[in-house]
Amino acid sequence: MADAFKSACPLNCWDSCGFHVTVEDGKVTKVDGDHDHPITKGKICGRGRMLESRTNSPERLLHPLKKVDGEFVRISWEQALHDISLKMKELKETAGTTSVLHSHDYANGGLLTNLGQRFFNCYGGVTELTGSICWGAGIEAQSWDFGDAYSHGPEDILNSKHMVVWGRNVARTNMHLYQKLQEAKKQGAKLYVIDPIFNATAKMADRYFSIKPGMDGWLAAGIMKEMIRLGLEDRSFIDKYSIGFEDLNELLSSVTLEEVAEKTEVPAEVMTELAIVYGDRPVSTFFGLGMQRYENGGNTIRLMDALIAVSGNIGIPGGGANYANRQVGQSFDGDALTLPERKMAFRQFTMMRQAEGILTAKDPEINMIFVTCGNPLTQVPDSSRVREAFASVETVVVMEQFMTDTAKMADYVLPVATVFEQEDVYYSSMYHHYVNHGPKLVEPPGEAKPDLWVWTELAKRLGFEADFDFTREEFISMGLGSLKEHGITLDSIRVSHHKELPIDMVPWADRQFKTPSGKYEFTSAEAFRKGSESRLTLALPRESKWTDQERANQFPYTLLTIHPLRSNHSQHYHLLKPEPKAKVEIAGNIAEKLGLQENDYVKVWNERGEMKGFVHIMKKAHPDTINIDEGIWAKFGGPVNNLTSSRESDNGLGSTLYDCLVNIEKI
Ligand SMILES: Nc1nc2c(c(=O)[nH]1)N[C@H]1C(S)=C(S)[C@@H](COP(=O)(O)OP(=O)(O)OC[C@H]3O[C@@H](n4cnc5c(=O)[nH]c(N)nc54)[C@H](O)[C@@H]3O)O[C@H]1N2
Ligand SMILES: Nc1nc2c(c(=O)[nH]1)N[C@H]1C(S)=C(S)[C@@H](COP(=O)(O)OP(=O)(O)OC[C@H]3O[C@@H](n4cnc5c(=O)[nH]c(N)nc54)[C@H](O)[C@@H]3O)O[C@H]1N2
Numbered sequence: 001m002a003d004a005f006k007s008a009c010p011l012n013c014w015d016s017c018g019f020h021v022t023v024e025d026g027k028v029t030k031v032d033g034d035h036d037h038p039i040t041k042g043k044i045c046g047r048g049r050m051l052e053s054r055t056n057s058p059e060r061l062l063h064p065l066k067k068v069d070g071e072f073v074r075i076s077w078e079q080a081l082h083d084i085s086l087k088m089k090e091l092k093e094t095a096g097t098t099s100v101l102h103s104h105d106y107a108n109g110g111l112l113t114n115l116g117q118r119f120f121n122c123y124g125g126v127t128e129l130t131g132s133i134c135w136g137a138g139i140e141a142q143s144w145d146f147g148d149a150y151s152h153g154p155e156d157i158l159n160s161k162h163m164v165v166w167g168r169n170v171a172r173t174n175m176h177l178y179q180k181l182q183e184a185k186k187q188g189a190k191l192y193v194i195d196p197i198f199n200a201t202a203k204m205a206d207r208y209f210s211i212k213p214g215m216d217g218w219l220a221a222g223i224m225k226e227m228i229r230l231g232l233e234d235r236s237f238i239d240k241y242s243i244g245f246e247d248l249n250e251l252l253s254s255v256t257l258e259e260v261a262e263k264t265e266v267p268a269e270v271m272t273e274l275a276i277v278y279g280d281r282p283v284s285t286f287f288g289l290g291m292q293r294y295e296n297g298g299n300t301i302r303l304m305d306a307l308i309a310v311s312g313n314i315g316i317p318g319g320g321a322n323y324a325n326r327q328v329g330q331s332f333d334g335d336a337l338t339l340p341e342r343k344m345a346f347r348q349f350t351m352m353r354q355a356e357g358i359l360t361a362k363d364p365e366i367n368m369i370f371v372t373c374g375n376p377l378t379q380v381p382d383s384s385r386v387r388e389a390f391a392s393v394e395t396v397v398v399m400e401q402f403m404t405d406t407a408k409m410a411d412y413v414l415p416v417a418t419v420f421e422q423e424d425v426y427y428s429s430m431y432h433h434y435v436n437h438g439p440k441l442v443e444p445p446g447e448a449k450p451d452l453w454v455w456t457e458l459a460k461r462l463g464f465e466a467d468f469d470f471t472r473e474e475f476i477s478m479g480l481g482s483l484k485e486h487g488i489t490l491d492s493i494r495v496s497h498h499k500e501l502p503i504d505m506v507p508w509a510d511r512q513f514k515t516p517s518g519k520y521e522f523t524s525a526e527a528f529r530k531g532s533e534s535r536l537t538l539a540l541p542r543e544s545k546w547t548d549q550e551r552a553n554q555f556p557y558t559l560l561t562i563h564p565l566r567s568n569h570s571q572h573y574h575l576l577k578p579e580p581k582a583k584v585e586i587a588g589n590i591a592e593k594l595g596l597q598e599n600d601y602v603k604v605w606n607e608r609g610e611m612k613g614f615v616h617i618m619k620k621a622h623p624d625t626i627n628i629d630e631g632i633w634a635k636f637g638g639p640v641n642n643l644t645s646s647r648e649s650d651n652g653l654g655s656t657l658y659d660c661l662v663n664i665e666k667i
């Protein structure tokens, strides 16, 4: 008997799709799109469809495992829970609770994934990760400029005259925005794409501009210079609603358009053209996360924000500096779920430098790591350092669905459930503002359990069972918090399958910014308070010929490691047929210079590490640029993060993954 149910995609993605799932004889047999979902309208990507094979895969982890003499042996849940809780009790009494590190990312967009934090807070507070490898620099930048990072509602794009997709690989990473771009184009809006790689979105653009990686802030500065020269800036916005414009003006006067053109490798005429475009309001801009993964990444996003502010495209329908939509996540009651007040001790490492943190921690040292919703051995920069750090810790516990590169490093592997095996509600603070319902449809295989079950059982053994004495339903309702005043309850989401969150579709329309001055801040008081550069600057990537000529001689090419088409980070590689091979995509000029041909086997390296793979020559890409998609497992030739640096961005909270020079040779 086949039954059909509505559900939701849990993957960390812009789109947060609604699903239509077929279940036969207690098994998920097909994952399709929900035609009734107001944004995703029945269309989903291959990664979503593959959640069927992810769920049914014969490689799923089925039993708790313990490493004994370097080999995993099957143990009972009772033994796993006993051993782990005993260790945690011991550590609490001796080294203290911050000798435990909780290493995680955001692999699952379910509301109840927050309960991991509740567990560690109730335990007494562990060493936590702060910042974000993903989007940290840009979030911090927009918090300085606007007071927070908010996007326009997806439909608002239909009010735009011009749309600029700036460093977002929309066709690959954000398919429903791609459809919206098409719809807006049909209505006459013009599309501009700025990206070092001529990607699938660039193919449908009216104009495509290639740029030297890491130089977008300079480009924004060049466009602003031209706007001001042509008198196209929005004086009334600048005068009434902003502070610090004089500082910005001074910065713009310190550089010539020719210098900007030389550095960005974008012709000066393009800056004039874009100044005219930005002056012809409304213009919506869709930032990706690419150009903020550089050491100057925060400053880059701030200069781009400044361009959008100077041109008067903030707070107007069809405008926006669309980067992230934190209004979505902020709609839920995170504190009710995580109980921050229960934390007695506290320590933070940044996500980027967790390996450094582990290796150098004192008073206390890190004695135990818990990994949830993350695969740091492939996803965190400078992999060899991450490996060294994880290997140095006495007890590593990994809660996983598969034997990932990280799980292989564990002392205990605990098998956990997937999306269809537990009820939750799902959302993403990246693009649209709907929360989706995912019911429990099937039983987890073998002895796999929901993460929440593990927290509850450990809480019982650690003496804070009362904090976990709630049903999943009660926890979901707790997290929905005051949304019930808007008719959003678990019951109502169960019935309608998705609900629109009550948030602004045109943020900052009232020009009330959440900055200390209440205005848009070209010069940031918050940055000043944090001891950072408060004024905008013309900063450069760390790994470039301008900042380190010697390094650039040794490693002349920029390596990007963008998101893969067919996998969400590392989550789908092992399910792909045929087995994936590492692909090294190179710009035409590199192929010419080194005599490389399609499918040549090459080594890409720098002093941090190396990776091997097969050449693909990109038809159109910025000179001296290489790309290797991220996420690939060690057994298929990865991880790419062997090559990347764990340095933090200028504002401290982001990564510098794409700020990476390498060399390449045929082997
Ligand atoms: N298929 C797929 N989709 C995904 C994901 C996935 O793993 N696979 N992951 C999801 C997640 S977690 C995220 S964070 C998003 C990320 O979504 P995106 O921001 O779209 O993803 P990125 O792969 O970082 O690539 C962004 C683009 O930035 C460009 N770029 C790199 N450096 C620069 C630069 O200096 N300047 C400019 N202008 N462009 C630059 C790259 O060429 C690329 O086209 O995607 C989500 N969607
Ligand atoms: N070089 C390079 N590195 C990158 C990036 C890049 O562009 N280039 N992108 C960065 C970005 S944007 C991001 S967001 C990160 C993503 O980094 P991660 O979130 O670490 O990556 P995923 O591959 O999604 O891995 C998450 C793991 O969580 C597991 N998992 C899924 N659901 C659950 C669950 O409910 N419970 C538990 N316990 N586990 C679960 C999956 O099986 C998977 O192995 O990677 C970053 N790393």
Ligand code: SF4
Pocket: 009, 010, 011, 013, 014, 015, 016, 017, 044, 045, 046, 047, 048, 049, 175, 568
């Ligand atoms: S991965 Fe993204 S686009 Fe694909 S189904 Fe999930 S939410 Fe939709």
Ligand SMILES: [Mo]
Pocket: 012, 134, 135
């Ligand atoms: Mo991400």
